Amino acid sequence: MKIERFAEGISLKRSVDAGTADQRKAVQDIIHDVRKSGDSAVHNFTERFDGVRLEELLVSEREMEEATASLSAEQLAIIQEAADNIEMFHEKQIRNSWFTTDDTGTMLGQKLTPLDAVGVYVPGGTAAYPSSVLMNVMPAKAAGVERIVMVSPPGKDGKLSPAVLAAAKIAGVKEIYKVGGAQAIAALAYGTKTIKKVDKIVGPGNIYVALAKREVFGDVAIDMIAGPSEIAVLADESAIASEVAADLLSQAEHDARACSVLVTVSASLAEEVAAEVTKQAALLPRREIAEASIKDYGRIVVCGNMTEAIEAVNELAPEHLEIMTKDGLEVMAKIRHAGAIFIGRYSSEPVGDYFAGPNHVLPTNGTARFSSPLNVDDFQKKSSIIMYSETAFRQNAEKIADFARMEGLEAHARAIESRGVNESGK
Structure with missing residues (x-):
């Protein structure tokens, strides 16, 4: 890893990947085709990109049961305990509607309403991410969302990961479709005959x-445009x-564009960590990815004191x-x-x-x-x-x-005056 001294204004951020033209x-084009042809386009893109022609996009109850049965009792218990922890944390975030009335009788307030339908995208194909299921579903459940739709790309066998399906079952997801990529996002946003549209993805x-x-x-809300993973x-x-x-x-093993940064006040620690990263990376199954990430986006910043170190971290605004x-x-x-x-060893x-x-869906790239x-x-x-009283x-x-009238909106003023109020306010 590159070791450098902290300097005011040091840039620690990566450029945003906006994709190629x-x-x-x-x-x-994919979104246009799904909007135009619906399920037919979804099936065609699934065959083209995932290498499988599906008769049904919807995951059946039998598939759910088979997936759950294929996991060990210990694995299911781990997923269940993680779900319970995530649920408990997010239930503490729940806020309620509130109303207040003043001495004139005017009532003001804020009404909180769950979204009607949410789509959850879970990466799939060659990898399985049951944690993504739990982290995206549990806060939606805690908020009271009634319809939670999960989509994930199928493997070559036309199935989803057993661990992903088991996590979905534990989380209480009942509507799951074997579709991924841009076609899944388009189907969730605009709807097809099979996949009804949602309010947020x-x-x-x-x-x-x-x-x-x-x-x-x-046309639909989204959570965020997340970049590659980061750790400081x-x-x-x-x-x-x-x-x-x-x-x-x-974090380096996630992606060749993942960013791993050590900010320290100890020059000796910096040298030791650099050596350890080289040694440990060579032993990883995802060695090539981790080493590429460390080479291009890994760095060690040595600061003169903790005030400088904290300044560097705040400038990075890490995930x-x-x-x-x-x-x-x-600190x-x-x-x-x-x-x-994360505090402590x-x-x-x-x-x-x-x-x-706590949720692992986090802002990246300085956001x-x-x-x-x-x-x-x-x-x-x-x-x-707003329920304004006559007195107010x-x-x-x-x-x-x-x-x-200060804003030049005469009709606004006349709407008020149409209620029989004269210039003295009576």
Whole structure:
């Protein structure tokens, strides 16, 4: 890993991958075809991209049962416990509608309503991500969403991963379709005969899924356009080099564009971690990916003091931040920008990926400056409630009409005055 000294204004961010012109055109064409031809287009694209011709897109109850039966009792228990942890965390985020009445009798408030239908995209094909099922479904359930639709690309055998289906069953998902890619996003956004449209689409995917989500945004809501994974470790001399290196590599193995950064006040730790990363990466099954990530996007930044180190981390605004310092809680209080913060030696990033409970769908590429992890609020709408009393209306009508005329909106003013209020407000 490259070791460098901290300098004010140092750039730690990657450029946003907006896809190539050919990729964007391909996604637009897929969306157009699905909107035009519906199920037929979905079947054709599934055969073309996933190599399988399906008779039915919908996952049957029998497939669900077979998938669950194929996992061991221990595996099912792990998924269940993770689901319980995630559910408990997100239930604490639930907010209720509220109303308040003043002494004039005017009632104001906010009404929270769950979205009617949400689509959850789960990556598939050559990999299985049951954690993605739980992290996207559990907050929607906690919010009260009644219809949760899951889509995932099938393997060559026309089936979805047993672990993914088991997680969906444990999470209570009843509507699952074997379709992936941009065609899945288009089907969720606009609907087909088989797949009815939803109000919001969440979940990670490849560049074609990300571009498709960008294309349909506005016709349907989306969670975010997530980039490759990121981790920053903020450490002092108390950190253990082998553990820091292992955590950096836990994200580097995701993707060749994943970003792993150590920010430290210890030059000796920097040297030790660099050596450990080289040694450990050589032993990984996904060695080529991890080494490419570390070569292009891995770096170690040595700072003169903890104030500089915290400044560097806040500039990075990382998706995941591990704090491995003697005074972790004090340091955490000074962090302004991070998707998820892991404090202490035993809070390794994969603890959050799978089991602790907080959501692992996090803002990337510096967007933690202004956005948050996926949460219950993402699956609810807020409606403002105004029930103005006659007393308040008469007290304020003239001011409201004057405000409207300041903006040149005469009809607004006359709408107020049409209720029989004269210039004195009586």
